[in-house]
Amino acid sequence: xxxxxxxxxxxxVVVGCGLGGLAAALCLGRAGHRVTVFxxxxxxxxxxxxxxxxxxxxxxLREWGLQEELEKTAVKPRAASWRRYDTGTMVGELDAxxxxxxxxxxxxxxxxxxxxxxxxxxxxVVANIITNSRVTAVNVGEPEMRQGSRRIQPTVILSDxxxxxxxxxxxxxxxxxxxxxxxxxxxSSGSKTNSAHRVIVPTSEMIKxxxxxxxxxxxxVTCWMGPGRNIVGYCVSGGTGYNLVLSCPSTDDMEPExxxxxxxxxxxxxxxxxxxxxxxxLIDLIPSSSKWKLVDRPILSTWVHHGGVxxxxxxxxxxxxxxxxxxxxxxxxxxxxxxxxxxxxxxPHLLDAYADIRKPRCTYIQDVSRKNGAMFHLDDGPGQVARxxxxxxxxxxxxxxxxxxxxxxxxxxxxxxxxxxx
Numbered sequence: 001x002x003x004x005x006x007x008x009x010x011x012x013v014v015v016g017c018g019l020g021g022l023a024a025a026l027c028l029g030r031a032g033h034r035v036t037v038f039x040x041x042x043x044x045x046x047x048x049x050x051x052x053x054x055x056x057x058x059x060x061l062r063e064w065g066l067q068e069e070l071e072k073t074a075v076k077p078r079a080a081s082w083r084r085y086d087t088g089t090m091v092g093e094l095d096a097x098x099x100x101x102x103x104x105x106x107x108x109x110x111x112x113x114x115x116x117x118x119x120x121x122x123x124x125v126v127a128n129i130i131t132n133s134r135v136t137a138v139n140v141g142e143p144e145m146r147q148g149s150r151r152i153q154p155t156v157i158l159s160d161x162x163x164x165x166x167x168x169x170x171x172x173x174x175x176x177x178x179x180x181x182x183x184x185x186x187x188s189s190g191s192k193t194n195s196a197h198r199v200i201v202p203t204s205e206m207i208k209x210x211x212x213x214x215x216x217x218x219x220x221v222t223c224w225m226g227p228g229r230n231i232v233g234y235c236v237s238g239g240t241g242y243n244l245v246l247s248c249p250s251t252d253d254m255e256p257e258x259x260x261x262x263x264x265x266x267x268x269x270x271x272x273x274x275x276x277x278x279x280x281x282l283i284d285l286i287p288s289s290s291k292w293k294l295v296d297r298p299i300l301s302t303w304v305h306h307g308g309v310x311x312x313x314x315x316x317x318x319x320x321x322x323x324x325x326x327x328x329x330x331x332x333x334x335x336x337x338x339x340x341x342x343x344x345x346x347x348p349h350l351l352d353a354y355a356d357i358r359k360p361r362c363t364y365i366q367d368v369s370r371k372n373g374a375m376f377h378l379d380d381g382p383g384q385v386a387r388x389x390x391x392x393x394x395x396x397x398x399x400x401x402x403x404x405x406x407x408x409x410x411x412x413x414x415x416x417x418x419x420x421x422x
Contacts, residue, residue: 004030004031004339005030005031005032005339006031006032006033006338006339006340006341007340007341007342008341008342008343008344008346009032009033009034010033010034010166010167010168010338010341010347011033011034011036011165011166011167011168012028012033012034012035012036012166012167012168012169012170012338013035013036013037013038013154013156013164013166013168013169013170014028014035014036014037014038014127014169014170014172015037015038015135015138015156015169015170015171015172015173015177015178015179016037016038016039016171016172016173016174016315017037017038017039017041017044017120017129017131017172018046018116018172018174018313018324018327019046019112019115019116019119019324019327019328020172020312020313020314020324020327020328020330020331021037021039021170021172021173021312021313021331022037022116022119022120022122022123023060023119023123023327023328023330023331023332024170024172024312024330024331024334024335025037025123025126025127025129026064026119026122026123026126026127026331027064027331027332027334027335027336028127028170028331028334028335028338029123029125029126029127030126030335031335031338031339033338035126035127035128036127036128036129036130036164036166037123037127037128037129037130038130038133038134038135038156038158038164039129039130039131039132039133040132040133040134040135041131041132042131042132043131044116044120044129044131045113045116046112046113046115046116047112047113047198048111048112048113048200049111049112049198049199049200049243049245050109050110050111050112050200050234050236050241050243050245051109051110051111051112051115051324052107052108052109052221052234052321053070053074053107053108053109053110053115053325054107054325054404054405055099055100055103055104055105055106055107055405055406056103056325056329056404056405056406056407057324057325057328057329058070058105058106058107058108059103059104059105059408060328060329060332060409062105064122065122066118066119066122069118070108070110070115070118071108072238073110073111073114073236073237073238074108074109074110074114074236074238075108075109075110075219075234075235075236075237075238075239076096076100076106076107076108076109076219077096077107077109077219077220077221077234077235078095078096078097078218078219078220079093079094079095079096079218079220079221080093080094080096080220080221080222080223081093081094081220081221081222081223082222082223082225082391083222083223083224083225083276084224084225084226084276085224085225085226085227085229085230085231085274085275085276085279086226086274086275086276087276088224088276088277088278091225091388091391091392092388092390092391092392092393092394093220093394094394096221099401099405102405103405103406109219109221109234109235109236109243110236111200111236111237111241111243112324114236114237133158133159133160133162134158134159135156135157135158135159135173135178135179136157136158136159136178137156137157137178137181137182138154138155138156138157138169138171138178138179138181138182138309139154139155139157139182140152140154140155140182140305140307140308140309151167151344152306152307152308152344153165153166153167153308154166154168154169154182154305154307154308154309156169166308167308167344167347168308168309168310168338168347168351169182169308169309169310170310170311170312170334171183171309171310171311171312171315171316172312172313172315172327172331173315174313174314174315175295175297175314175315175318177311177314177315177316179309179311179315180300180311180315180316182305182307182309183300183302183303183304183305183309183310183311183316184300184301184302186300194247194248194249194250194294194373195247195248195249195250195291195292195293195294196245196246196247196248196291196292196294197244197245197246197248197263197267197268197271197289197290197291197292198243198244198245198246198289198290198291198292199243199244199246199268199286199287199288199289199290200236200237200241200242200243200244201241201242201244201282201285201286201287202240202241202242202285202287203216203235203239203240203241203242204240205285206242206282206285209281211277211278211281212278212281212282212285215233215242215278216235216239216242219234219235219239220234221233221234222234223376224275224276224279225375225376225377225378225387226275226377227377227378227379227380228248228249228377228379229246229247229248229249229271229272229377230247230376230377231244231245231246231247231272231275231279232244232245232247233245233282242282244282244286245321246268246271246272247294247373247377248271248272250293250294261290261291262288262289262290262291263289263290263291264289265283265284265286265289267291268283268286268289269283294320295318295320296318296320296370297318299316299317299359299362299363299366300316300317303316303354303355303358303359304348304351304352304354304355306348306351308347308348308351310334310351310354310355312327312330312331312334313326313327313330313331314327317362317366319362319365319366319369320369320373321369322365322369326361326362326365329358329361329407329409330354330358330362332409333354333357333358333409333412333413334351334354336409336410336413337350337351337353337354337357337413337416338350340417340422341422342422346422349420349422350422353416353420356416357412357413357416361407361412364403365404368404375387
């Protein structure tokens with residue numbers, strides 16, 4: 001396996017310029033392929049909320065040479081802690097320094113827009129990123145003979161009528177994926193599960209209050225757990241902002257095609273009546289907020305069309321709250337495999353390999369995500385007591401995240417290549 005460049009240079013179109021699409025563009029471009037990214041929005045930007053970058057992803061960012069730039073604004077939390085919703089009493093804590101020692105790379109908290117900017121600046125060096133270009137369809141044509149092998153070139157159709165052929169089309173176009181329709185005929189977005197208020201509170205205001213100042217200075221990732229709800233808070237943007245994700249049951253206040261609506265401190269306060277005093281103080285400091293739909297769906301059985309179309313990220317497996325991390329892993333695995341084609345007939349085989357490698361991983365992460373969601377929202381009672389007892393043992397070294405954080409893209413690809421030589 002050549003870890004650097006492909007012997008066969010492919011023309012690749014990536015649909016979507018989110019974190020998964022940028023990761024695909026960066027890795028595939030560095031592998032020597034001719035990469036074009038089409039983004040529907042007029043600017044390639046991300047929403048202004050926080051994102052956690054666990055060791056399995058920070059390992060990739062270091063490999064891509066982005067760690068130094070990331071550390072200019074990212075915050076390395078000292079620990080992850082879990083607290084009761086009503087009193088704020090700590091239930092359990094996991095030392096992040098031990099995670100770094102174990103996995104060799106840090107856990108970061110970062111503003112999503114800042115991570116997107118870093119990846120965009122790296123990707124645009126090796127890929128042509130074209131904004132204001134909405135993909136409306138992806139068609140698969142008849143095969144043609146080229147270099148002694150049958151070659152199928154999928155065609156991307158843009159809203160302005162342009163048609164662009166490629167050897168491979170990567171659908172990184174999210175839950176509302178257009179590309180998914182070509183792969184499996186499924187155009188549904190999935191079912192709405194919960195909603196979440198997403199806000200960033202200025203830490204300059206928090207440090208004026210002694211009770212909130214501790215949240216800033218400790219740089220923990222804090223999860224408050226309560227009946228039917230939870231809140232996750234952590235510092236981003238070099239410690240200047242405190243990111244809050246306040247998950248709560250879904251309501252019918254969103255239009256079917258809407259993904260977010262403006263919310264307000266009063267709306268949030270109503271969702272978190274009876275929660276500890278610090279939460280009430282944080283709500284009072286919220287400058288603005290939006291309420292987002294959280295969407296879940298079963299992982300698709302089909303991720304690949306042998307006509308040269310492949311799905312990554314939320315287009316084939318919406319995973320809350322790990323969507324960006326899994327999309328970036330998807331991109332890295334796909335690019336590592338596509339350093340290997342010698343002829344065009346190798347492409348379907350390698351795309352199948354991508355799905356074979358990634359489906360078990362994403363299925364496992366989805367199962368973890370759903371269990372965590374249920375666990376964090378338990379009513380007070382025997383189940384909650386058992387959960388709190390389990391979390392209390394984390395401080396004793398009870399980290400069971402090897403399968404999640406220890407994942408190594410290149411080891412997975414190497415093992416597959418060894419078992420399935422071209």
